[in-house]
Amino acid sequence: MSNDTSNGSGSAGRTASREIRLASRPSGWPTAENFELAEVEPPAPADGQVLVRNLYMSVDPYMRGRMNDTESYTPPFELGKPLEGGAVGEIVESRAPGLAAGDLVLHGYGWREYAVVDAGQVRKVEEIPGVPLSAYLGVLGMPGLTAYVGLLDIAAFKAGDAVFVSGAAGAVGSLVGQIARLKGASRVVGSAGSQEKISYLTGKLGFDAAFNYKTAPVRKQLAQVAPDGIDVYFDNVGGDHLEAALDAFKHYGRVAMCGAISVYNAAEPVPGPSNLFLAVGKRLTLRGFIVGDHFDRMPDMVAEVGTWLRDGEITFEETVVDGLENAPRAFIDMLRGANTGKMVVRLVH
Amino acid sequence: MSNDTSNGSGSAGRTASREIRLASRPSGWPTAENFELAEVEPPAPADGQVLVRNLYMSVDPYMRGRMNDTESYTPPFELGKPLEGGAVGEIVESRAPGLAAGDLVLHGYGWREYAVVDAGQVRKVEEIPGVPLSAYLGVLGMPGLTAYVGLLDIAAFKAGDAVFVSGAAGAVGSLVGQIARLKGASRVVGSAGSQEKISYLTGKLGFDAAFNYKTAPVRKQLAQVAPDGIDVYFDNVGGDHLEAALDAFKHYGRVAMCGAISVYNAAEPVPGPSNLFLAVGKRLTLRGFIVGDHFDRMPDMVAEVGTWLRDGEITFEETVVDGLENAPRAFIDMLRGANTGKMVVRLVH
Numbered sequence: 001m002s003n004d005t006s007n008g009s010g011s012a013g014r015t016a017s018r019e020i021r022l023a024s025r026p027s028g029w030p031t032a033e034n035f036e037l038a039e040v041e042p043p044a045p046a047d048g049q050v051l052v053r054n055l056y057m058s059v060d061p062y063m064r065g066r067m068n069d070t071e072s073y074t075p076p077f078e079l080g081k082p083l084e085g086g087a088v089g090e091i092v093e094s095r096a097p098g099l100a101a102g103d104l105v106l107h108g109y110g111w112r113e114y115a116v117v118d119a120g121q122v123r124k125v126e127e128i129p130g131v132p133l134s135a136y137l138g139v140l141g142m143p144g145l146t147a148y149v150g151l152l153d154i155a156a157f158k159a160g161d162a163v164f165v166s167g168a169a170g171a172v173g174s175l176v177g178q179i180a181r182l183k184g185a186s187r188v189v190g191s192a193g194s195q196e197k198i199s200y201l202t203g204k205l206g207f208d209a210a211f212n213y214k215t216a217p218v219r220k221q222l223a224q225v226a227p228d229g230i231d232v233y234f235d236n237v238g239g240d241h242l243e244a245a246l247d248a249f250k251h252y253g254r255v256a257m258c259g260a261i262s263v264y265n266a267a268e269p270v271p272g273p274s275n276l277f278l279a280v281g282k283r284l285t286l287r288g289f290i291v292g293d294h295f296d297r298m299p300d301m302v303a304e305v306g307t308w309l310r311d312g313e314i315t316f317e318e319t320v321v322d323g324l325e326n327a328p329r330a331f332i333d334m335l336r337g338a339n340t341g342k343m344v345v346r347l348v349h
Numbered sequence: 350m351s352n353d354t355s356n357g358s359g360s361a362g363r364t365a366s367r368e369i370r371l372a373s374r375p376s377g378w379p380t381a382e383n384f385e386l387a388e389v390e391p392p393a394p395a396d397g398q399v400l401v402r403n404l405y406m407s408v409d410p411y412m413r414g415r416m417n418d419t420e421s422y423t424p425p426f427e428l429g430k431p432l433e434g435g436a437v438g439e440i441v442e443s444r445a446p447g448l449a450a451g452d453l454v455l456h457g458y459g460w461r462e463y464a465v466v467d468a469g470q471v472r473k474v475e476e477i478p479g480v481p482l483s484a485y486l487g488v489l490g491m492p493g494l495t496a497y498v499g500l501l502d503i504a505a506f507k508a509g510d511a512v513f514v515s516g517a518a519g520a521v522g523s524l525v526g527q528i529a530r531l532k533g534a535s536r537v538v539g540s541a542g543s544q545e546k547i548s549y550l551t552g553k554l555g556f557d558a559a560f561n562y563k564t565a566p567v568r569k570q571l572a573q574v575a576p577d578g579i580d581v582y583f584d585n586v587g588g589d590h591l592e593a594a595l596d597a598f599k600h601y602g603r604v605a606m607c608g609a610i611s612v613y614n615a616a617e618p619v620p621g622p623s624n625l626f627l628a629v630g631k632r633l634t635l636r637g638f639i640v641g642d643h644f645d646r647m648p649d650m651v652a653e654v655g656t657w658l659r660d661g662e663i664t665f666e667e668t669v670v671d672g673l674e675n676a677p678r679a680f681i682d683m684l685r686g687a688n689t690g691k692m693v694v695r696l697v698h
Contacts, residue, residue: 238625238626242625243621257626257628257629258629259629270623271620271623272592272620272621272623272624272625273621273625274619274620275621276587276591276622276625277587277606278637279606279636279637280606280607280608280637280638280639281637281639282637283636283637283638283639283642284636284637285634285635285636285637286628286634286635286636287628287632287633287634287635288627288628288629288630288631288632288633288634289629289632290629290630290632
C-alpha cells in the first residue's frame with residue numbers, strides 16, 4: 001500500500017525499519033502479548049526533519065503508565081502505533097539546517113530502528129571518550145536530569161547539607177548520592193533493598209552509610225546512620241521512608257518528592273506519614289516534581305555531569321540488552337527489578 | 350526589699366505596676382491556679398531603654414506551649430516570673446534616642462501593666478483613625494503577619510489563584526481569605542466549625558463559599574465549593590482538610606502549613622494524608638513555617654493591610670476583656686474557643 005519506494009526522495013542509507021507497537025493494553029503486569037514487532041518502510045524526512053538510525057533506546061518505569069488508557073502527566077500510548085521513549089542515534093539524512101548526516105542525537109522516538117524527527121525535537125550530543133553513548137539515556141539523560149534537578153533545584157541542596165536518598169541503588173538514586181557528594185554534602189546516606197546494593201553504595205559509590213530497609217524499621221535505621229539529622233531527603237519511595245525522614249529532619253529541611261513506589265501497587269489507600277505536622281515547627285518544604293518540566297536544565301546537567309564522567313569522578317552501571325525484538329522483554333525484566341543500574345536496549349552492534 | 354523608690358532616677362509617671370506570673374505548670378487544660386497576680390515597682394529604664402505603659406495585651410494559643418517545661422520553637426515561661434507576649438502601649442519615659450514619651454509602641458512584654466524594654470525590641474506604631482490600637486495585636490500584628498507571609502511568601506499566591514483556607518473564621522484564617530480576595534484571587538473558599546461562622550465568612554468577609562466541616566466529609570464539601578480545583582491551601586488544621594486539599598489541587602498547587610490543630614491534642618498518632626503521593630504528579634509544594642522567622646516582612650504587611658483598614662476594605666473582629674487581673678481567664682476562654690476573632694485584654698480604659 002505504501003508508495004514510499006516509488007516516490008523515494010533519494011534518501012541515502014534508508015532501509016527497512018522495524019518497530020514495536022502496542023498490541024493490547026495490559027491489566028496488571030505486561031506480557032509479551034501486549035507488544036507486536038512490525039516491519040515498515042521508514043518515511044522520508046520532510047523539510048525541517050531528520051532521519052535517525054537509533055543506536056540505543058531506553059526502557060523506563062513510567063512507560064508502564066503510558067500503556068494504560070488513562071491520561072496522566074504523559075499521554076497514553078496508542079493501540080497499533082509504535083511506543084515512544086528516549087533514544088540516541090545517528091542522523092543518516094538531514095533536511096534541517098544545522099544538522100548533518102553523522103551527527104549523534106538524543107530524541108523521544110525509541111522503540112523503532114529508524115525515526116523521522118523534527119529538528120526541534122532532537123538534541124545533538126557528543127561522544128565522551130570511555131563512556132558509551134547509552135549514557136545519554138541514563139546518567140546524561142532523563143534519570144540524570146531527574147537526580148540533578150531534584151537535588152539541586154527542587155530540594156535546593158547546598159554544600160554542607162546532610163542528604164538521605166531512598167531507592168539509592170537505582171538509576172536516579174545512585175546519581176543523587178554521587179552529585180551530593182561531589183557538591184560538598186556533609187554526609188550522604190541511602191537505603192536499598194539488598195545487602196549487595198548496600199555494599200555497592202558504601203563501596204563503589206562513596207556513600208557515607210547505607211541500610212537495607214527490609215531488615216529493620218526505617219525510622220530506627222535512619223536515626224542510626226544520620227544521628228545528627230538530615231537537611232535534604234530525595235524521596236523515591238514514600239511511605240515509611242518519608243515518615244522516617246520527617247523525624248530526622250533538621251530545621252528548614254527539604255524533600256524532593258520524585259516517586260512513591262510504596263503506594264503504586266497498593267490495592268488499599270496507604271496512610272500518609274503520621275508526623276507530617278512536624279513540617280510546621282521544623283519549617284520543612286516538601287515539593288513534588290516531574291522531570292519533564294525541567295528540560296531547560298539539561299545543558300547544565302550534561303555539562304556538569306559530563307565533566308565528572310570524563311574525570312572518572314562519577315560511576316554508573318547499566319544492563320544492556322541487544323536487539324529491538326528483545327525490547328519488550330527488557331522492559332518487563334526492568335519492571336521486575338532484574339537490571340543493575342539503567343536498563344537499555346542496543347539496536348546496532 | 351526593693352530600693353527602687355530610694356534610688357529612683359526621677360522617672361516621670363511611674364507608679365506601682367501589676368504583673369501576671371506563672372505560678373505552676375498546667376497538665377492538660379490550664380486553670381486560674383497556674384497564674385498569680387503580683388504588684389511590683391516598675392524598674393527604671395537604663396540607657397537605651399524605655400518604660401512603656403501597656404494599653405492592650407494579647408492572649409494567643411502558642412502561649413499554652415510555653416507554659417510547659419519543654420523547649421519548642423519558643424522557650425518556656427519561667428516559674429515565678431511574669432509571662433510574655435505581644436502588647437501595645439505608650440512610652441512614659443525614654444532613655445533611648447528616637448523614642449519619646451507619648452510614642453505608641455508594640456513589643457513582647459505583655460502580661461504586665463508597665464514594661465521596661467530595650468529600644469531595639471520596640472516597634473513604633475501609629476494610630477489609624479477608626480481602628481483600635483489593639484489591631485496591632487491582631488490584624489496588624491502576629492496573626493496579620495502570619496496570614497500575609499503564609500499566603501504571599503510561603504504559598505506564593507498570585508492573582509488568579511483559587512484559594513482554600515481552613516479555620517477560616519479565626520484570627521489568621523479570616524485575614525488569609527480577605528487578603529486573597531483583595532489581591533485578585535479567582536475564588537476564595539473556607540471551612541469553619543459552625544453555621545454562624547459560615548454565614549460570617551460568606552457575608553461580612555466576602556468569601557465566595559464556605560462549609561461547616563462538622564456536617565459532611567471535607568473532601569466532598571471542598572469538591573462542591575471548588576469544583577474547578579484550588580491553587581493554594583492555607584492549612585490551619587491538618588488531617589482530613591489537608592487530604593481534601595491534595596485531592597482538589599490543580600497542578601503546581603501550594604500549601605502553606607501553618608498549624609495542625611487536628612493533631613495537637615491527639616493521644617495517638619494521627620495517620621497522615623493517604624494521597625500525599627499526588628504531590629509528585631501534580632507538582633505540589635507543601636511548606637511549613639513559623640511567623641517568627643519573618644519579622645522582616647512586618648513593615649510591608651502593616652503598610653498594605655493598614656491601607657486596606659483605612660479604606661474600610663478589610664474587616665476584623667475582636668473580643669476585648671478588661672483588666673490585667675482577668676487576663677488568665679481571657680487566655681483560658683480563648684483556648685476553649687469562647688472568643689469571636691482575636692482575643693485581647695485591655696489594661697487601661
